[in-house]
Amino acid sequence: MTTLSPDRPLHLGVVGGGAWGTALAQVAAAGGPVTLWARSAEVVDAINRDHANPAYLPGVALSPAIVATTDSAALQSCDALLLVTPAQHMRDVMAGLPMGDRPLILCSKGIEAGTQLLMSEVAAECRPDAPIAVLSGPTFAHEVAAGLPTAVTLACEDDALGERLANRIARSSFRPYRSADVVGAEIGGAVKNVLAIACGVVSGHGLGQNAGAALIARGFAEMARFGAAKGATSASLAGLAGLGDLVLTCSSTASRNFSLGVGLGRGERAVDLLAHRRTVAEGAATAPVLVETARALGVEMPIAEAVCALLSGDVAVGAAIEQLLTRPLTPEHRL
Numbered sequence: 001m002t003t004l005s006p007d008r009p010l011h012l013g014v015v016g017g018g019a020w021g022t023a024l025a026q027v028a029a030a031g032g033p034v035t036l037w038a039r040s041a042e043v044v045d046a047i048n049r050d051h052a053n054p055a056y057l058p059g060v061a062l063s064p065a066i067v068a069t070t071d072s073a074a075l076q077s078c079d080a081l082l083l084v085t086p087a088q089h090m091r092d093v094m095a096g097l098p099m100g101d102r103p104l105i106l107c108s109k110g111i112e113a114g115t116q117l118l119m120s121e122v123a124a125e126c127r128p129d130a131p132i133a134v135l136s137g138p139t140f141a142h143e144v145a146a147g148l149p150t151a152v153t154l155a156c157e158d159d160a161l162g163e164r165l166a167n168r169i170a171r172s173s174f175r176p177y178r179s180a181d182v183v184g185a186e187i188g189g190a191v192k193n194v195l196a197i198a199c200g201v202v203s204g205h206g207l208g209q210n211a212g213a214a215l216i217a218r219g220f221a222e223m224a225r226f227g228a229a230k231g232a233t234s235a236s237l238a239g240l241a242g243l244g245d246l247v248l249t250c251s252s253t254a255s256r257n258f259s260l261g262v263g264l265g266r267g268e269r270a271v272d273l274l275a276h277r278r279t280v281a282e283g284a285a286t287a288p289v290l291v292e293t294a295r296a297l298g299v300e301m302p303i304a305e306a307v308c309a310l311l312s313g314d315v316a317v318g319a320a321i322e323q324l325l326t327r328p329l330t331p332e333h334r335l
């Protein structure tokens with residue numbers, strides 16, 4: 001196990017001042033020192049001065065114990081780092097910040113475009129000596145920051161380290177469940193974002209609640225097939241980071257991915273919808289690389305394929321739905 005002082009609460013660094021980084025800093029601040037690094041001086045000033053992050057997490061009063069900084073050298077005093085920047089920027093962030101070999105807790109949900117790598121695989125390339133954990137699950141940032149009850153998966157192959165990290169971030173309203181299946185925890189979060197876009201399309205196009213439920217179940221079948229091909233356990237995919245997060249994100253316009261899908265379902269173009277966003281909808285970047293990876297693995301993912309075609313503008317929404325509904329009939333259960 002990595003040597004971490006047993007005598008004092010771990011000093012956690014949070015890398016990323018968006019909604020999720022800020023919410024995690026809020027959780028962590030209740031149990032010990034927290035330094036939040038963000039690129040934006042405006043975000044850092046607001047957190048230090050007003051104990052708020054109106055740009056990314058409006059309406060939440062933050063703990064005055066959160067110390068924010070744009071100075072990456074401040075991360076040197078941290079025992080472990082939570083990485084919470086968008087997945088497509090994770091490689092640059094890992095390469096550019098002084099992270100050393102301290103444990104990294106990966107909190108972003110996505111697959112890297114161009115390489116088809118999960119975040120743990122990117123970390124293994126960029127920081128081969130750093131122990132890796134993954135935090136994932138059904139966690140809308142605004143609810144976590146408001147102290148509403150939430151449960152997450154904390155996956156780490158080193159169970160002693162996983163236990164130390166889980167104890168450090170646990171609150172009565174924030175329950176980490178430990179797992180050794182890092183890949184399973186990551187696949188749930190990455191794939192559900194793409195499926196949430198599809199569920200948004202169902203809603204935006206007015207296809208009804210039966211269709212929404214069918215899409216969650218058939219989407220889960222795609223997640224399970226993809227996860228099995230990547231070595232994830234079926235228990236992880238049926239857990240918080242898989243099915244749990246799929247159900248959350250596929251059910252609410254609080255999800256950026258679901259909302260993007262609603263716009264697509266109404267016939268708006270992805271380029272226009274994405275151009276007006278300040279915040280990240282990870283599924284838009286993950287969909288093409290997920291489809292590419294699934295094809296290379298020989299895994300059938302028709303819902304993900306339809307999302308990808310819609311995002312690229314290759315197919316109109318009516319045609320994408322028609323194509324999905326007229327596929328040859330198959331047995332329900334096959335891997």
Ligand SMILES: NC(=O)C1=CN([C@@H]2O[C@H](COP(=O)(O)OP(=O)(O)OC[C@H]3O[C@@H](n4cnc5c(N)ncnc54)[C@H](O)[C@@H]3O)[C@@H](O)[C@H]2O)C=CC1
Pocket residue numbers: 016017018019020021022038039040056084085086087089093107108109110139140141142278279280282
């Ligand atoms: N918001 C949520 O409820 C949850 C988000 N996540 C995941 O956490 C990750 C971050 O999401 P949010 O915090 O919600 O994003 P956000 O959209 O609220 O903020 C994005 C943050 O990334 C920063 N950023 C953008 N480009 C960057 C770059 N090139 N280098 C470094 N930082 C950059 C922005 O300055 C901003 O601080 C995503 O992978 C998301 O899927 C996971 C669970 C819950």
Ligand SMILES: O=C(CO)COP(=O)(O)O
Pocket residue numbers: 109137138139140141193196245248249254255256257258280281282
């Ligand atoms: O990952 C999330 C909830 O678990 C947040 O979902 P969105 O990124 O779609 O808002």
